[in-house]
Amino acid sequence: xxxxxxxGMVEGLETMRAQERRLDQVANNLANVDTAGYKRQxxxxxxxxxxxxxxxxxxxKGAHNLIDHQQGNVQQTDKPLDLAINGEGFFRIQTDRGIRxxxxxxxxxxxxxxxxxxxxxxxxxxxxxVVLDPAGGEVSIDPQGLIQQDGAPIDQLNIVTVNDxxxxxxxxxxxxxxEDDGAEVAAVDFRVRQGYVEKSxxxxxxxxxxxxxxxxxxxxxxxxxxxxxxxxxxxxxxVGKLS
Amino acid sequence: xMRALYSGTTGMRAQQLQLDTISNNLANVNTAGFKxxxxxxxxxxxxxxxxxxxxxxxGGQVPSGLQVGLGVKATANQKIFTQGSINETGNDLDIAIxxxxxxxxxxxxxxxxxxxxxxxxxxxGFIVTQNGDRLxxxxxxxxxxxxxxxxxxxxxxxxxxxQEIIAEEQLTIFDFVNPGGLHAEGGNLFRATEASGDPREAxxxxxxxxxxxxxxxxxxxxxxTEELVNLITTQRAFEMNSKSxxxxxxxxxVANTLKR
Numbered sequence: 001x002x003x004x005x006x007x008g009m010v011e012g013l014e015t016m017r018a019q020e021r022r023l024d025q026v027a028n029n030l031a032n033v034d035t036a037g038y039k040r041q042x043x044x045x046x047x048x049x050x051x052x053x054x055x056x057x058x059x060x061k062g063a064h065n066l067i068d069h070q071q072g073n074v075q076q077t078d079k080p081l082d083l084a085i086n087g088e089g090f091f092r093i094q095t096d097r098g099i100r101x102x103x104x105x106x107x108x109x110x111x112x113x114x115x116x117x118x119x120x121x122x123x124x125x126x127x128x129x130v131v132l133d134p135a136g137g138e139v140s141i142d143p144q145g146l147i148q149q150d151g152a153p154i155d156q157l158n159i160v161t162v163n164d165x166x167x168x169x170x171x172x173x174x175x176x177x178x179e180d181d182g183a184e185v186a187a188v189d190f191r192v193r194q195g196y197v198e199k200s201x202x203x204x205x206x207x208x209x210x211x212x213x214x215x216x217x218x219x220x221x222x223x224x225x226x227x228x229x230x231x232x233x234x235x236x237x238x239v240g241k242l243s
Numbered sequence: 244x245m246r247a248l249y250s251g252t253t254g255m256r257a258q259q260l261q262l263d264t265i266s267n268n269l270a271n272v273n274t275a276g277f278k279x280x281x282x283x284x285x286x287x288x289x290x291x292x293x294x295x296x297x298x299x300x301x302g303g304q305v306p307s308g309l310q311v312g313l314g315v316k317a318t319a320n321q322k323i324f325t326q327g328s329i330n331e332t333g334n335d336l337d338i339a340i341x342x343x344x345x346x347x348x349x350x351x352x353x354x355x356x357x358x359x360x361x362x363x364x365x366x367x368g369f370i371v372t373q374n375g376d377r378l379x380x381x382x383x384x385x386x387x388x389x390x391x392x393x394x395x396x397x398x399x400x401x402x403x404x405x406q407e408i409i410a411e412e413q414l415t416i417f418d419f420v421n422p423g424g425l426h427a428e429g430g431n432l433f434r435a436t437e438a439s440g441d442p443r444e445a446x447x448x449x450x451x452x453x454x455x456x457x458x459x460x461x462x463x464x465x466x467x468t469e470e471l472v473n474l475i476t477t478q479r480a481f482e483m484n485s486k487s488x489x490x491x492x493x494x495x496x497v498a499n500t501l502k503r
Binding site: 016019020021023024025026027028030031032033034035036038041063064065077078079104106108109110111112113118119134137169170171172173174204207208211214215218219222225226 | 245246247248250251253254257258261283284285286287288289309310311312313314315318319321323325420421423424437438439440441443451476479480483484486487488490491493494497498500501503
């Protein structure tokens with residue numbers, strides 16, 4: 001294994017770039033502090049062995065993001081079509097791109113009475129999209145997701161979760177996408193609350209702290225690179241001099 | 244350049260829009276029949292940032308799926324059609340709807356809908372809004388009328404001095420599948436859109452629409468304390484997003500001073 005100070009520089013650079021990604025994430029979390037059902041992103045770093053050309057190896061930085069699926073605060077809105085899930089699970093949503101999942105329960109009716117998200121995805125019940133009678137009376141939804149209109153049962157919300165939450169990726173429009181090796185499982189431990197919406201789970205104090213932390217980390221790496229530069233400078237100008 | 248700069252900007256813009264909505268709600272705290280709005284947000288696209296082709300020593304791929312979000316967008320400004328409180332005015336032509344539904348008025352030949360039921364009479368005796376738009380179906384109050392009675396079911400009766408009914412008309416109200424999709428025109432008027440669905444006409448008190456209350460008006464459903472709390476959170480969220488932009492700028496400054 002070759003060791004030389006170039007490696008320190010590369011490491012410093014990698015760490016700086018990772019901190020930039022982290023800031024992108026913090027900025028995205030803060031931008032979505034008021035987005036219904038938004039889940040904050042975190043980043044995990046670990047060390048890993050990279051193969052470099054001509055069989056040299058070095059230790060580098062691996063990074064990937066984690067979605068923090070902790071429940072956000074639930075806010076009362078008193079709108080009959082605002083639904084929050086207390087506990088596990090997601091609303092199943094039918095979009096043009098396939099089935100998606102969301103915790104953002106700020107639903108509305110479209111002109112034909114289908115329950116949908118503001119961005120257009122249709123909320124699925126047991127047998128396809130939930131359709132309410134636009135001319136009908138009051139809609140009530142019980143904790144198990146059973147939808148009743150004028151006291152008559154209409155449909156039951158299809159609330160599911162996935163075998164491993166890390167298989168969910170954020171897609172924008174308040175939706176999650178199931179990655180290839182994920183599988184749906186029925187949600188058990190949940191209660192649907194009508195007239196409430198789950199807010200974003202971004203905690204502003206945590207994000208501000210992360211911002212301070214990553215900034216100082218970035219500065220420290222800069223100093224390290226400058227230190228290596230200083231060593232190089234000395235090597236160039238001093239090595240071989242007698243006095 | 245760093246995405247954080249732009250994500251922070253989208254956040255600031257979203258909060259600015261929210262502030263506009265709150266200010267408009269607060270400005271209309273005393274507007275009869277006004278319905279408050281709420282801004283709805285969604286996250287923007289996520290950029291996939293995979294470390295392409297990098298292999299670790301065991302020959303496996305670097306775990307992929309480094310996604311970076313690009314901020315937030317405002318998707319809708321939903322009107323919240325909860326009932327405003329109802330005040331007694333004693334004026335014969337003040338009508339409040341208790342429950343769902345809208346009055347229809349004609350302005351410049353077009354149909355509009357309103358819940359602001361403080362009507363008046365124009366020179367020809369027709370019932371009109373404060374801006375002079377006629378209530379539908381039109382009702383001309385005869386000159387010799389001494390009392391006007393509007394029932395909870397919408398029956399309008401004009402009576403003369405002998406308590407004889409001299410003119411009669413059934414007032415209907417209109418409801419929508421998705422009132423949140425109505426387009427606010429200003430002047431307390433709403434216009435039907437594709438999202439709201441077509442208006443459904445009904446006699447008051449039937450088919451799920453509300454009943455009428457003569458000599459009452461419905462005041463705005465804006466709650467000042469709620470709006471003020473929203474104002475505070477909006478301002479703070481704006482500040483936090485500005486910090487993202489500031490920090491991105493500081494990182495760039497540090498990067499710039501790498502080379503001395």
